[in-house]
Amino acid sequence: MASFEPVLTRNFGVENIRSIDVYRAKGGYKAAETALRSMSPEQVVEVVTAANLRGRGGAGFPAGVKWSFLPKDRRITYLCVNADESEPGTFNNRALMEGDPHQVLEGILISGYATRTTTAYIYMRVEFHEQFHVLQKALDAAYAAGLFGRNILGTNFSMDCYIHRGAGAYVCGEETGLIESLEGKRGWPRIKPPFPAVEGLFRRPTVVNNVETLACVVHIIERGAEWFKSIGTANSAGPKLYTISGPVKRPGVYEAPLGLSCRELIFGDAYAQGMSDGKGVKGCIPGGLSVGVLTEQELDCKLDFDDVRKYGLLGLGTAGAIVIPSDADIRQVLMNVTRFYAHESCGQCTQCREGTSWMYKIAARIAIGAGRIEDLDLLIEVSQNMGMMGGLSICGLPDGAAYPIRTIVEKFRDEFERHIRAQEPGRAAEVLRRLNPAAYSLPILGQSRWVGVR
Amino acid sequence: MAWESLDRRTPVIEPNAPPVLSEAIRAKIRSFFPRYETKRAALLPALHVVQDALGHVSWQAMKEIAEVLEIPPAQVLDTISFYTHFWTHEKGRKVVVLCRSLSCQLLGADAVRQAIERQLKIGEHETTEDGAYSFVTEECLAACDHAPCLLINERLHKCVKPGDVPKLLADPNNDRVAMPRSELFDRPAGSAVESKGGA
Numbered sequence: 001m002a003s004f005e006p007v008l009t010r011n012f013g014v015e016n017i018r019s020i021d022v023y024r025a026k027g028g029y030k031a032a033e034t035a036l037r038s039m040s041p042e043q044v045v046e047v048v049t050a051a052n053l054r055g056r057g058g059a060g061f062p063a064g065v066k067w068s069f070l071p072k073d074r075r076i077t078y079l080c081v082n083a084d085e086s087e088p089g090t091f092n093n094r095a096l097m098e099g100d101p102h103q104v105l106e107g108i109l110i111s112g113y114a115t116r117t118t119t120a121y122i123y124m125r126v127e128f129h130e131q132f133h134v135l136q137k138a139l140d141a142a143y144a145a146g147l148f149g150r151n152i153l154g155t156n157f158s159m160d161c162y163i164h165r166g167a168g169a170y171v172c173g174e175e176t177g178l179i180e181s182l183e184g185k186r187g188w189p190r191i192k193p194p195f196p197a198v199e200g201l202f203r204r205p206t207v208v209n210n211v212e213t214l215a216c217v218v219h220i221i222e223r224g225a226e227w228f229k230s231i232g233t234a235n236s237a238g239p240k241l242y243t244i245s246g247p248v249k250r251p252g253v254y255e256a257p258l259g260l261s262c263r264e265l266i267f268g269d270a271y272a273q274g275m276s277d278g279k280g281v282k283g284c285i286p287g288g289l290s291v292g293v294l295t296e297q298e299l300d301c302k303l304d305f306d307d308v309r310k311y312g313l314l315g316l317g318t319a320g321a322i323v324i325p326s327d328a329d330i331r332q333v334l335m336n337v338t339r340f341y342a343h344e345s346c347g348q349c350t351q352c353r354e355g356t357s358w359m360y361k362i363a364a365r366i367a368i369g370a371g372r373i374e375d376l377d378l379l380i381e382v383s384q385n386m387g388m389m390g391g392l393s394i395c396g397l398p399d400g401a402a403y404p405i406r407t408i409v410e411k412f413r414d415e416f417e418r419h420i421r422a423q424e425p426g427r428a429a430e431v432l433r434r435l436n437p438a439a440y441s442l443p444i445l446g447q448s449r450w451v452g453v454r
Numbered sequence: 455m456a457w458e459s460l461d462r463r464t465p466v467i468e469p470n471a472p473p474v475l476s477e478a479i480r481a482k483i484r485s486f487f488p489r490y491e492t493k494r495a496a497l498l499p500a501l502h503v504v505q506d507a508l509g510h511v512s513w514q515a516m517k518e519i520a521e522v523l524e525i526p527p528a529q530v531l532d533t534i535s536f537y538t539h540f541w542t543h544e545k546g547r548k549v550v551v552l553c554r555s556l557s558c559q560l561l562g563a564d565a566v567r568q569a570i571e572r573q574l575k576i577g578e579h580e581t582t583e584d585g586a587y588s589f590v591t592e593e594c595l596a597a598c599d600h601a602p603c604l605l606i607n608e609r610l611h612k613c614v615k616p617g618d619v620p621k622l623l624a625d626p627n628n629d630r631v632a633m634p635r636s637e638l639f640d641r642p643a644g645s646a647v648e649s650k651g652g653a
Contacts, residue, residue, distance in 0.1 A: 085596045088555035088557065089555075089556065089557055089594070090594075090596065091597060093596070094596050119489075127551070130608075130609075130631050132636070133633060133635045133636050134633075140636065162489045163638075165499070166498070166539075167501070167537035167540060168538040181498070182498075183492065183494060183495050184492070184495045184496065184497030184523075184529075184533060185494070186532060186533055186535075186537075187537075202491040202492060243599065245557040246560050246561070247560060251599040285556070320598070322598070324556075325560065333560075336556050340555065344593060346536075
């Protein structure tokens with residue numbers, strides 16, 4: 001690992017890297033020139049497919065394969081760049097856009113060429129104000145240098161690029177939700193098929209890629225597919241930006257080959273350097289909230305696309321780790337997690353809309369000290385029925401909600417039970433009755449009187 | 455009564471009210487048209503422009519946006535009601551957005567929230583009496599390495615401690631980023647209701 005040379009973050013911290021001249025002096029836009037002048041779009045797709053570049057946005061779908069789904073006889077193609085980063089614990093796109101904006105633009109240019117894109121839209125979440133100005137300034141400079149617009153770099157390839165700002169919705173990070181939102185509608189994911197590659201934005205062939213995926217493309221063109229595959233593990237090639245937050249000594253963005261272990265990320269000298277204030281680790285959510293939780297004993301899990309599944313997690317996700325310290329109340333963690341999904345469910349599919357809010361109510365009940373042991377089974381049952389069963393919902397949000405909730409309840413069940421047993425007796429029934437008088441004013445079997453409504 | 459009924463007889467929009475969107479705002483919205491295949495796709499940019507210029511998007515503004523985009527007003531309402539960023543009623547000149555996601559909570563966002571509420575004397579989704587501040591919480595602001603973080607209009611404040619809050623909120627320049635800016639989404643010159651300030 002010592003020989004690993006960071007590429008995505010190589011320009012981070014370089015003075016004035018946001019200016020196009022500095023970026024060019026560092027060798028920037030060379031890869032774009034190589035691709036546009038000496039390669040055909042099909043060759044670029046081939047190289048990226050050969051490099052086995054898997055999407056960095058969460059699902060891990062190979063980018064080159066996604067591009068090859070585009071119909072051959074298309075006239076208009078759209079490229080949507082997913083910068084709607086809103087998975088809790090994830091901030092690698094933000095780091096890329098403010099740390100090296102031209103690298104992102106170069107990735108867009110090369111990928112746009114490979115997919116013969118006519119217009120690229122960068123869908124950026126609205127909370128990114130500073131990043132918007134940075135990227136828009138960089139984009140203006142790139143336009144002025146002839147890197148976007150008509151006849152780029154003197155070739156007959158033309159592409160426009162615009163930044164489209166979102167308006168605060170997690171579900172717009174889902175590719176079809178993003179497309180709907182770009183069309184000016186509510187960000188409701190679409191039923192697939194047709195997949196965006198066939199019928200996407202404005203019903204044209206569309207490719208949606210994450211910012212980090214596109215940044216990787218630059219280096220694949222520069223150094224070749226073999227170099228890319230030599231990094232990381234067999235099935236998960238390439239460098240990856242790992243982000244870590246929570247009570248650790250050095251939270252931040254770290255570039256490492258795929259397959260870094262979670263323990264190394266938390267305790268490694270090159271990474272977060274351990275917990276702050278001498279706290280212990282209770283658990284770690286290794287890849288953005290939606291993948292699930294690892295306990296302290298499971299920290300040796302390798303963070304790549306395959307190993308995480310052995311620990312009952314959804315996948316690698318965005319590799320944004322949140323460390324839960326030993327003094328955190330797991331009930332509060334569960335409540336925070338369930339609240340997120342209850343707030344962000346778009347409301348199209350019944351089991352997600354109802355399931356997420358139901359689980360939030362249960363978690364809130366447990367958190368205020370009115371839980372019941374059977375609530376834990378109920379949470380698992382709801383999460384089973386809501387996500388995890390394929391094809392039940394339009395998008396992946398209910399799966400993303402089910403995994404963290406189920407893993408937290410299953411892996412920390414002892415702790416929940418300890419808390420519930422320590423509650424004062426009768427508290428649960430009292431709170432429930434107060435919260436929902438109608439349901440609890442029913443006669444109890446074997447008793448002649450009604451349980452009163454107050 | 456447990457619920458309030460809406461008065462559907464009084465029109466929300468005055469029949470002869472003067473337009474709220476100035477020609478400059480309309481021109482700015484139209485400048486987004488060439489970017490997209492349909493005019494409806496310019497709706498999100500249009501809502502941003504209007505909210506930045508007028509502070510919030512009123513019913514009348516929605517109707518006028520619909521006119522500019524040549525879509526039914528119901529579609530504007532449909533879209534605007536989905537997104538948390540847009541305000542359909544008056545908000546304060548500065549909006550304090552506190553992150554409430556897991557990283558921030560683990561590092562003490564709850565204490566920061568209490569400090570804000572104590573300082574501004576308002577709860578979540580409320581506006582101070584002088585109209586200076588509104589306070590909301592949001593899901594992850596993607597700055598977990600600087601948790602707990604909060605956003606005041608467009609400026610991100612990192613690693614906020616409860617003790618910093620009074621000073622932070624008293625600072626008049628706590629909402630602007632000093633950096634090379636793009637005017638693309640900024641409000642069009644001379645169009646704004648100046649008394650609103652900020653934006």
